[in-house]
Amino acid sequence: MVTVEQLLSAAVDQGASDIHMAAMSVPHIRVCGRLRPLGYPQLGGDDLERLVMGLMDDAQIRKYREKREVEFAASIPTVGRFRINAFYQQGQAACVIRYILPSEELEEVYSFPDEVMALSELQSGLVLVNGPSRSGRSTTLAAILERINMKRPVHIITLEHPVEYIYRPEKAVISQRDVGTDVFSYEDGLKGAMHADADVIMLGEVESAGAARLALSAAESGCLVFASLPVCPHSSGRDAQERLLGMFPPAEDRQMRRRLADCLKAAVTQWVEENDQGNRVVFEIEA
Numbered sequence: 001m002v003t004v005e006q007l008l009s010a011a012v013d014q015g016a017s018d019i020h021m022a023a024m025s026v027p028h029i030r031v032c033g034r035l036r037p038l039g040y041p042q043l044g045g046d047d048l049e050r051l052v053m054g055l056m057d058d059a060q061i062r063k064y065r066e067k068r069e070v071e072f073a074a075s076i077p078t079v080g081r082f083r084i085n086a087f088y089q090q091g092q093a094a095c096v097i098r099y100i101l102p103s104e105e106l107e108e109v110y111s112f113p114d115e116v117m118a119l120s121e122l123q124s125g126l127v128l129v130n131g132p133s134r135s136g137r138s139t140t141l142a143a144i145l146e147r148i149n150m151k152r153p154v155h156i157i158t159l160e161h162p163v164e165y166i167y168r169p170e171k172a173v174i175s176q177r178d179v180g181t182d183v184f185s186y187e188d189g190l191k192g193a194m195h196a197d198a199d200v201i202m203l204g205e206v207e208s209a210g211a212a213r214l215a216l217s218a219a220e221s222g223c224l225v226f227a228s229l230p231v232c233p234h235s236s237g238r239d240a241q242e243r244l245l246g247m248f249p250p251a252e253d254r255q256m257r258r259r260l261a262d263c264l265k266a267a268v269t270q271w272v273e274e275n276d277q278g279n280r281v282v283f284e285i286e287a
Helices: 004-013 045-053 060-069 103-109 112-120 138-153 185-194 208-222 237-245 248-262
Strands: 016-022 029-030 034-038 069-076 080-089 092-100 125-131 156-159 174-180 200-203 223-231 264-275 280-287
Touching: 004 016, 004 069, 004 092, 016 045, 029 125, 029 185, 045 092, 060 069, 060 103, 069 185, 103 112, 103 138, 112 223, 112 248, 112 264, 112 280, 125 156, 125 208, 125 237, 125 248, 138 156, 138 200, 138 223, 138 264, 156 185, 185 200, 200 208, 208 248, 223 237, 237 264, 237 280, 248 264
Parallel strands: 125 223, 125 264, 156 174, 156 200, 200 223
Antiparallel strands: 016 029, 016 092, 029 034, 069 080, 080 092, 264 280
16 A cells, blocks of 8 residues: 555655545645646545554544544655644545645745745734635745744744644744644633743734734734734735724724734735646735
8 A cells, every 4th residue: 555655755746735635536736726636546445544644643543533633733754744634524534735845945935025024024013914725824924934043043932733834943942832732722822922031923823812912912012923814815904904803892992903003013915816827925015
């Protein structure tokens, strides 16, 4: 039987961003935004389940069996790092696996606008990075953090679920916390970061009013906070701000608008546009 290392290595060699596998179907990969067969025969349900579970630790296996779905990240020696969403469909195993480039290669591979990378020079305040699913928000944040890591002697704390990009400390001290494993929630992680002498905090997703409130508090206290916010395609930075503010009760609206106006340094919104040559990421930056 084919191994997961063989499948993922072939996918990476063919320039895949994602690998789709389902029982009794041939594996597919996404290249330049389009799905196509990887070139391997279909996998039986038991074989695919063994293959996917071979990437999991004991806790992830238990969750997969109990919840019927689990999301995690894993590194495979000589192949790379991947984000895996394993689930069941029609009672059989399936998964989508995303390839994660090494953080130090991101600026070489992707063309980030100078205005985006200049955000790494900020000393404090809040930066929102917004966009729909698969628009590359995590990649943009990782490129900015890697630039900070290479240039500034600061303490960076990331709060993610799961931890995707792994940074090799250069000038910075980096603490990467997996929400659900290293810390119970984004809110707990933000509280801890403000007591852990953090200079830079990266919040993988603003998922609640509590997390938004703490992110604002951290920015107001002198930290540089990067926060990822999912929004619809072609939304503006103003739309993202309204979504953030909409998390709070109406009675707090005026106060939170004032706080956001005081600490927001920039809103980066991105989405993917398709054309005949493939896909490109479009950025809008509002300072």
